[in-house]
Amino acid sequence: MLRRIRLAAVIAASLALVGLTGVSPALAATTPGPDDVTWGVRTGDTAQSAGRQNYDITVDPGGRIDDAIIISNYNDSPLELDLYAADGFTNTSGELDAAPLAQTPKGVGVWVTFAASHVSVPAGQALSVPFSVAVPADVTPGDYGGAVLTVLTRTATTTGITVDRRLGIRMHVRVTGDLAPALSIEGLQVEYSGSLNPFAMGAATITYTLRNTGNVRLSAEQSIVLTGPFGLFNAPSPALASAPEVLPGESWQVTQQVEGVVPAFALFTTATITPRMAPELLTAGESPELADVRVQAVSPAVPWSLLVLVAVIAAIAVLAIWFGRRRRTASRAAEAARVQAAVDAALATEREGTRTPA
Numbered sequence: 001m002l003r004r005i006r007l008a009a010v011i012a013a014s015l016a017l018v019g020l021t022g023v024s025p026a027l028a029a030t031t032p033g034p035d036d037v038t039w040g041v042r043t044g045d046t047a048q049s050a051g052r053q054n055y056d057i058t059v060d061p062g063g064r065i066d067d068a069i070i071i072s073n074y075n076d077s078p079l080e081l082d083l084y085a086a087d088g089f090t091n092t093s094g095e096l097d098a099a100p101l102a103q104t105p106k107g108v109g110v111w112v113t114f115a116a117s118h119v120s121v122p123a124g125q126a127l128s129v130p131f132s133v134a135v136p137a138d139v140t141p142g143d144y145g146g147a148v149l150t151v152l153t154r155t156a157t158t159t160g161i162t163v164d165r166r167l168g169i170r171m172h173v174r175v176t177g178d179l180a181p182a183l184s185i186e187g188l189q190v191e192y193s194g195s196l197n198p199f200a201m202g203a204a205t206i207t208y209t210l211r212n213t214g215n216v217r218l219s220a221e222q223s224i225v226l227t228g229p230f231g232l233f234n235a236p237s238p239a240l241a242s243a244p245e246v247l248p249g250e251s252w253q254v255t256q257q258v259e260g261v262v263p264a265f266a267l268f269t270t271a272t273i274t275p276r277m278a279p280e281l282l283t284a285g286e287s288p289e290l291a292d293v294r295v296q297a298v299s300p301a302v303p304w305s306l307l308v309l310v311a312v313i314a315a316i317a318v319l320a321i322w323f324g325r326r327r328r329t330a331s332r333a334a335e336a337a338r339v340q341a342a343v344d345a346a347l348a349t350e351r352e353g354t355r356t357p358a
Contacts (some may be wrong), residue, residue, distance in 0.1 A: 003281070016188060016336055024287050025089070034057075034163040037079065038074040038075060038076065038101055039071060039072060039074060039079055039150070039152070039170055040071070041068055041069055041071055041150055041167055041168065042070050042072075042129075042169070043055060043067075043068075043069065044068025044069060044070050044092070044128055046066065047066075053170035053207075053233060054169050054170045054171065054172070055067065055169060055170070055172065055173075055253070056174075057171065057172070057174070058131060058174045058176060059135050059174070059175060059176070060175070060176045061133070061135055061136070061141070061171065061175055061177065062135065062136065063134075063135055063267075064132055064133065064135070065099060065132065065133045066130065066131075067130070067131060067132070067293070069083075069128070069129050069150075070126055070129065071119065071121050071126065071129060071150055072125075073121040073122065073123055073125055073126070073127075073129050074124070075123055076123050077123050078120050078122055078123055078155075079120070079121040079123075079152070080118070080119075080120055080152075081118070081119055081120075081121065081151060081152055081254050082107075082118050082150070082151040082153070083114045083118070083119065083129060083131075083148070083149065084101060084114075084117065084148075084151065085108060085109045085111075085112030085131075085146060085148050085149070086098040086099045086100070086101070086103070086108070086109045086146055086147050086149060086168075086245065087105045087106060087107045087108055087109045087144075087146050087343075088108065088144075088145030088147055088170065088171070088261055089145070089250060090245070090247055090250050090252065092288070094243075094244025094245075094252070095109070095244070098146065098147035098149060098166070098168060098170075101151070101164075107144045107173075108144050108145065108146025108147075108171055108173055109146055110136055111133050111135055111136075111173070112131055112132070112133055112146070112148060112171075113134065113150075113331050114129060114130075114131045115129060115131065116129060131148065133171075135173070135175055138283050139175050140177075140215065141175045141176060141177025141178055141179060141215060141246055141309050142174070142175060142177070142180075142215025142216060142248050143172060143173070143174050143175075143215065143216050143247065144174075144175065144248075145171070145173075145174045145217070145247045146171045146173070147169060147170045147171055147172070148168055148171060150166070150167050151164050152164070152165040153163065153165075153183055172217070176204065179212045179214075179215060179216050180214045180215055180216070181186065181215030181218055181275060181277060181290055182212070182213045182275075183207050183211065183212055183213065183218055183246075183275045183293055184210075184211050184274060184293060185209070185210060185211075185294075185295040186208065186210075186211055186251075187207070187209050187269055188206070188207075188208040188209070188269065188296075188297045189206070189207050189251070189297070189299075190204055190205070190206050190226075190234070190269045190297055190299040191205045192204050192299060192302075193250060194263055194301075194303060194305055195305060197305065198303065198306040198308070198309045199306070200305075201259070201260050201261055201263070201302070202262075202303075203257055203258060203260075203261055203280060204226055204235070204257070204258045204261045204267060204269070204299075204301070205255065205256070205257050205258075206226075206254075206256045206257075206258065206271065207217060207253070208254050208271055208295070209251050209252070209254070210222075210243050210246065210251060210252045210254055210273060211246075211250075211251040211252075211254075211340075211354070212246040212247060212250055214248060215248045216277065217245050217246065217247050217248065217277075218246060218275045218278075218290075219244060219245045219246070219276045220242065220243040220246075220273040220274060220275050220276060221240075221243075221273065221274040221281050222241075222243055222254065222271070222272070222273050222274075223240060223243065223272045224236055224237060224256060224258065224269065224270070224271050224333055225238060225269070225270045226258055226261060226267060226268070226269050226270075227260055227267075227268050228264030228266065228267065228268070228301075228332055229264055229268070230268050232264065233234060233262035235258050235260050235261045235262070236258070236259070236260050237258075238257075239257050240254075240256060240287045245272065245278060249326065257351065260299065262301075263301045263302060263303035263306070264301060265300065265301060265302055265303075266298060266300065266301060267298070267299050267300070268296065268297075268298055269297045269298075270295070270296050271295050271296075271297075271348060272292055272293070272294045273289075273293045274290070274293075275290040276290070276294070308350075331337070331358070
């Protein structure tokens with residue numbers, strides 16, 4: 001029995017993701033090994049546009065758009081490929097990725113229909129494969145991500161392992177209607193870590209989740225400000241990279257460390273994001289101002305090393321005072337005993353003198 005191993009993740013790390021990020025209008029993939037197979041994909045020159053790097057489609061609810069993908073076979077033998085469409089998601093690198101074939105699509109992966117789900121591309125030639133994007137009438141307006149992909153299945157004769165190679169082009173679909181771009185900051189947390197040096201500054205680790213709560217894909221500029229009580233002891237503001245484009249309903253995790261934080265017992269943190277729309281979504285001369293989103297948090301920043309040093313110094317001072325008082329008390333008691341002894345001796349001498357006859 002043949003063993004079947006899905007290597008989508010490995011492929012995504014090499015060439016397939018290059019296709020999904022639309023780095024080049026014409027993309028190529030090569031299967032490793034002695035029987036190298038190379039093919040490329042690009043968007044079709046249709047009524048939508050020519051020379052596109054990816055698919056950016058605007059369609060009304062219940063509408064349909066016809067398009068095509070062009071597959072080029074760079075080999076000297078025919079190439080057998082499967083085609084499918086998949087929903088998109090933002091991966092951990094901040095890029096649009098395509099869901100694996102085994103995952104049931106709910107959006108773009110359902111709306112796209114190919115003229116043929118399997119094609120044979122003649123050697124050294126290119127083949128245009130039409131497809132349509134049909135959006136249901138009850139779909140919520142907004143942005144949706146996905147990809148159209150070609151899949152090459154090869155079985156190694158020595159191991160019997162079947163490998164699927166994917167190469168595709170990303171697709172953004174905007175369903176017309178009321179648009180509501182919105183981002184939120186959730187779960188802002190700040191953790192202070194001090195130094196063993198009681199006079200040194202510490203560091204703060206800030207984490208939060210940037211969530212797209214609207215229906216428009218958005219990126220964001222970010223900033224973080226840390227201060228002590230009453231706005232004093234400002235920490236150096238870090239230079240944060242812009243958050244990647246996040247699809248509606250998805251989120252992006254942010255973690256940032258800030259050095260040079262003064263442990264002033266309370267640390268006030270303000271995280272601010274400025275939403276940005278993709279340039280291709282803007283009409284000529286349009287530059288919408290989206291309101292900043294600002295969230296604040298207060299966390300402890302206790303200078304434990306300094307407090308321990310102060311406690312030790314205080315303990316030494318208390319002990320020194322206690323021992324000093326004890327010595328003074330003992331000294332006064334000894335002096336009083338000496339004086340009393342002298343008085344007693346003098347009285348005794350006086351009594352002896354009184355008894356002696358004249």
